Amino acid sequence: MLNYVQIKRLPGNEDVHLPQKMSELASGFDLYAAVEETVTLNPGQRALIPTGFSLAMPAGLEAQIRPRSGLALKHGITCLNTPGTIDADYRGEIKVLLINLGQEPFAIARNERIAQMVFQTVPAVELTIVDELSETVRGSGGFGHTGKN
């Protein structure tokens, strides 16, 4: 089923590319930096990078902001809060929280592809408060409980 998501270019960003799939079956739409001037991230530094657009998606969808593996591999650039969560009722500008985990400064220019946006379905869930939970074999074992191999 095709989901229709509305996208609005924000004023002053007519020159910034809208999110784009770079291949036919790509999961993500690549996101372009809408920085007014080049932003340089020094090693260990983070910055909130604007994209120049907002979205309205139907209830039951979310968008995730994920790193680009090429930037991560070559430059140590990733999304600090990956995957970033875009709520269906958010109407503000989509922003990308990048961090430089590399060893060299990294410059982010306007219209550079900085991250990708993947849409996901979110099941409708209502929490039901109970006194006892159903039993399982695992029980409360976790965090390496099943061993190494």
Ligand SMILES: O=c1ccn([C@H]2C[C@H](O)[C@@H](COP(=O)(O)OP(=O)(O)OP(=O)(O)O)O2)c(=O)[nH]1
């Ligand atoms: O990488 C991101 C993450 C979030 N957002 C926007 C959309 C999202 O709907 C909103 C809130 O994000 P989140 O719930 O992750 O942040 P919060 O710290 O819980 O803020 P809030 O109290 O506003 O929900 O911020 C972005 O633009 N980029």
Ligand SMILES: [Mg+2]
């Ligand atoms: Mg929140």
